[in-house]
Each structure stands twice: as structure tokens, then as C-alpha cells.
Amino acid sequence: MKTIKSILTLAVCAGVALTSCSEDQKLNTNQEQTVYNKKDLKFSYGNAFESFAKNTKKKHRLQVFQDINETLDGYRIAQVEIYDVAKSPEAIDNVTVIPIPDASSNEYRTGFRFFPNDPRRNGRDNLTYITVSEFSTSANGVASEQIFDDMYAVWENETNCNNVSIDKQDFSLDINGLPSSILSFGDEPLGPFADNNIIGYIPSFLFDAIGASASTLAVTFTFAFTDENGVSTDINGDGKIDTSHTEIWFNDSVNWSNDGLEPGSVDVASVALHEFGHSVGLDHSGTLLATFDNDGQFTGELNYVPTNVMNPAYIEKPKRDLAGDDNAIYCENFSAWPYY
Numbered sequence: 543m544k545t546i547k548s549i550l551t552l553a554v555c556a557g558v559a560l561t562s563c564s565e566d567q568k569l570n571t572n573q574e575q576t577v578y579n580k581k582d583l584k585f586s587y588g589n590a591f592e593s594f595a596k597n598t599k600k601k602h603r604l605q606v607f608q609d610i611n612e613t614l615d616g617y618r619i620a621q622v623e624i625y626d627v628a629k630s631p632e633a634i635d636n637v638t639v640i641p642i643p644d645a646s647s648n649e650y651r652t653g654f655r656f657f658p659n660d661p662r663r664n665g666r667d668n669l670t671y672i673t674v675s676e677f678s679t680s681a682n683g684v685a686s687e688q689i690f691d692d693m694y695a696v697w698e699n700e701t702n703c704n705n706v707s708i709d710k711q712d713f714s715l716d717i718n719g720l721p722s723s724i725l726s727f728g729d730e731p732l733g734p735f736a737d738n739n740i741i742g743y744i745p746s747f748l749f750d751a752i753g754a755s756a757s758t759l760a761v762t763f764t765f766a767f768t769d770e771n772g773v774s775t776d777i778n779g780d781g782k783i784d785t786s787h788t789e790i791w792f793n794d795s796v797n798w799s800n801d802g803l804e805p806g807s808v809d810v811a812s813v814a815l816h817e818f819g820h821s822v823g824l825d826h827s828g829t830l831l832a833t834f835d836n837d838g839q840f841t842g843e844l845n846y847v848p849t850n851v852m853n854p855a856y857i858e859k860p861k862r863d864l865a866g867d868d869n870a871i872y873c874e875n876f877s878a879w880p881y882y
């Protein structure tokens with residue numbers, strides 16, 4: 543007989559908040575080439591990728607982000623969410639652990655928020671995102687651009703407060719260049735191009751370079767606007783730091799899948815939906831249950847309680863439907879949009 547020995551309030555989605563309080567080439571593409579050649583692309587961007595990794599090698603994660611922030615003007619990295627796969631309590635112990643907010647705290651949003659009509663985002667009352675087509679197919683062949691579109695559409699349309707449009711913006715790697723505020727480190731920073739910038743699948747060594755790991759699935763960076771002194775702003779006075787933009791990476795070395803059914807594979811859609819939730823200001827909710835037998839041995843069984851998309855674990859099965867908590871927390875941010 544199995545008994546539930548303990549509730550593990552562990553997050554395997556490690557958050558690093560960098561608030562103002564705590565620290566104060568063009569790609570030559572062959573027009574006739576319809577099949578994206580990742581080797582050529584990596585060669586083209588190899589210098590940017592490799593110089594980033596070289597510059598950040600062996601530094602502590604916080605130091606990496608502080609160094610990047612010194613190169614940015616008008617905004618800074620404010621939060622980093624690293625999403626790892628959960629397989630066993632032992633695996634969980636090996637990753638940075640943060641507590642999931644207490645259920646009584648009623649605060650499952652991040653401390654950062656886009657606000658409508660922000661003049662620094664051109665006064666728009668919608669949200670935008672881009673995908674990079676050339677980086678949107680994983681190394682193991684999962685074409686994901688449509689999946690990314692579908693998952694932003696879930697947040698846009700499948701809550702009880704679909705007041706905000708989340709619109710795809712035209713983007714061309716060829717014309718616009720690398721749309722990353724992180725990977726331009728060492729060069730003149732570019733962008734941001736859209737509110738939410740899905741960089742796509744990038745090499746595993748870049749995850750190492752930011753202090754993540756080979757088992758990291760994806761990372762979402764949230765950037766905050768800063769004033770002339772480099773301090774994060776809240777110009778609309780809603781108690782949240784004003785989000786400038788976000789940037790989302792997927793680890794190219796993961797065994798990605800478009801259905802998540804094959805053992806050991808990871809469902810792209812489930813991870814994208816979670817990351818995009820962070821990009822629109824949701825934090826984690828829910829807990830993870832581990833089941834132990836009468837001898838106190840872990841049975842290998844982990845379960846979400848409840849099955850929130852924003853529950854910060856991935857347990858080897860797809861999780862594509864918004865739960866009640868996801869809906870409610872999203873609506874805390876957007877039910878009054880575009881007014882507040």
C-alpha cells in the first residue's frame with residue numbers, strides 16, 4: 543500500500559529575481575533553400591554564441607546577468623525562470639529550489655507587468671510576439687513555429703478574460719538580425735523587437751553559460767524598463783515593475799516531441815505554454831506530490847496538485863490545458879485591460 547509521505551513544495555523551475563532593490567550579421571540565406579539548414583545557421587551565428595559563452599564561462603549566474611545588464615540601456619534583466627524536467631526527488635535535489643508561493647498569499651503573479659498604453663512600447667494596448675523561423679525546428683526535427691503560435695493563442699483566447707490581443711509580429715532574421723538582448727552580449731545590443739521574443743531552439747552550451755544545465759528545458763527572461771539611474775520603474779503606479787520585454791529559449795539538446803507520448807520525450811506545447819505564461823506575468827502555482835511506499839522508498843510516482851500549467855514541474859506527460867488557477871491568475875493581470 544502506498545502512502546503519501548510528504549508534499550514536496552519544490553519548484554524545479556528556478557527563479558532568479560534581479561530587482562533594482564537587490565542590486566542596484568547578417569545571415570546569408572539561399573532564397574531557393576526551403577529546408578532550413580541548422581549547421582549553416584550555427585556557423586553564421588557561431589561567433590555571437592561562442593563569444594557569449596566564453597565571456598560568461600565559469601561565472602556565477604548572478605554575475606553573468608549583472609554583466610549583461612551593464613551593457614543594456616533603458617532596460618535590464620529582471621527575472622530568469624529556468625524550467626527543468628522532474629524525474630525523481632533526487633533529481634529535484636540537484637537543481638536550485640525555490641518555494642512555491644504559499645497558498646494563502648494569493649500572489650501567483652510575478653513582480654513584473656506589461657501595462658496597456660505604455661509609451662515606451664509605442665502606446666499599444668495589445669501585446670506582441672515574434673518567432674524566429676530558422677530556430678523554430680528542434681535538432682531532433684520537431685517543427686514548432688505553429689505550436690508556438692497555438693500556445694500564445696491559448697493564453698489569448700481560452701481564459702475568462704480574453705481582453706488583450708497577443709499578436710504575432712513580422713520578423714525576419716535576415717533583415718532584423720539576432721533578436722536576443724542576451725546573446726548580443728559583447729556587441730551593440732539590439733532590439734527588443736516585440737514584447738515577447740521567442741528565440742527558439744538554441745545550443746545546450748548557452749544554457750550552461752547562464753548557469754542552467756543540460757536538463758534545462760527552457761528559460762524565460764523578463765526585462766524591466768529602467769530610468770536614467772538604471773533603476774527599474776513603475777510609472778503607472780500599479781505596484782508592479784514595468785516589463786519591457788521577454789525572451790524565451792528552448793534547449794536544442796532535449797528530446798522534444800509534438801505529442802509528448804513517447805517515454806523520455808518532452809512535449810513542446812506543454813513547455814511553451816508554461817513559458818509563455820511567465821512572459822505575460824504569471825508566476826508558479828500548485829505543488830508536486832511524491833509517493834513513497836511503506837518502507838519509505840520513493841515509488842517513482844510524482845503528481846501535480848493541482849494540474850496547473852504554471853505548476854513548475856514537467857513529469858513526462860503533456861499538460862496543455864489551462865487549469866482553474868491558471869485562468870484565475872491570468873485574469874488578475876488582464877481582467878481590467880486596457881484599463882487599470
Ligand SMILES: [Zn+2]
Nearest residue numbers: 555623625854
Ligand atoms: Zn516556470
